[in-house]
Amino acid sequence: MSRIDDAIKKIPRRFFVGEEYYKSFWKDVAIPIGHGVNSTKPSQVKRMLEFLDPAGKVLEIGTGCGWQTAILSELSDVVYSIEYDERLYERALHNLKGYPGFLVRGDGFKGLPHHAPFDRIICCAAVKEISPDLMDQLSDGGIMVAPVGDAANQKLVKIVRSGDSFDIEELELCGFVVAQ
Numbered sequence: 001m002s003r004i005d006d007a008i009k010k011i012p013r014r015f016f017v018g019e020e021y022y023k024s025f026w027k028d029v030a031i032p033i034g035h036g037v038n039s040t041k042p043s044q045v046k047r048m049l050e051f052l053d054p055a056g057k058v059l060e061i062g063t064g065c066g067w068q069t070a071i072l073s074e075l076s077d078v079v080y081s082i083e084y085d086e087r088l089y090e091r092a093l094h095n096l097k098g099y100p101g102f103l104v105r106g107d108g109f110k111g112l113p114h115h116a117p118f119d120r121i122i123c124c125a126a127v128k129e130i131s132p133d134l135m136d137q138l139s140d141g142g143i144m145v146a147p148v149g150d151a152a153n154q155k156l157v158k159i160v161r162s163g164d165s166f167d168i169e170e171l172e173l174c175g176f177v178v179a180q
Helices: 003-010 042-052 067-075 086-095
Strands: 031-034 037-039 057-061 078-083 102-105 118-123 138-149 154-162 165-174
Touching (some): 003 042, 003 067, 042 118, 042 138, 042 154, 057 067, 067 078, 067 086, 086 102, 138 165
C-alpha cells in the first residue's frame, strides 16, 4: 500500500460530507457538498495525488469541504489552501479544526504569491488556461496538477518547473467543476 492510500484511509470522507450522504461516503462517487460543488470521488483524488507526489510546501486551490486538504496535510510539510466561496470556506474551517496548515479565503486564480514558492500546487476546479502568475509560484523542480478545459472537454495536466521553463504533460481526460 502506498503512502497516498494510507493517508486516504486515515482521513475518512464521512467526516467532511453531509449526513444526508452517509450511505454514499464510502462509494467511489462525487458527493454534493453544497453551492453547486461536489467532493471529488476518491479514485480521482488518489490519481491527482499520485501525479502530484505531495511533498514540502503545497498550495491547494479549491478547498471545498476540506477532505483533500486533510489528506495533503498527512503527505506534506505544510499546506496552504484557498477557497473562494465564503460558505465553503466556513464549512472547511470547521471540518479542518485540528489539522495543521493554512486556510485562506481568496481568489485561487492569483494563488498566494507572498507565500511562494511552492513545491507542489494542486487545482481542484478546471480553468480554461493556467495563469503564468500561478506557474511562477512553483519552486524549481516543483509540480502542479490541474484540470484544464471547459465543462465539456477537460484534461488533467501536470506541469513541472525547471528554472524558467515549464514542461506541460497532458495526463488524462477528467471532469471537474469549472472555476468562475
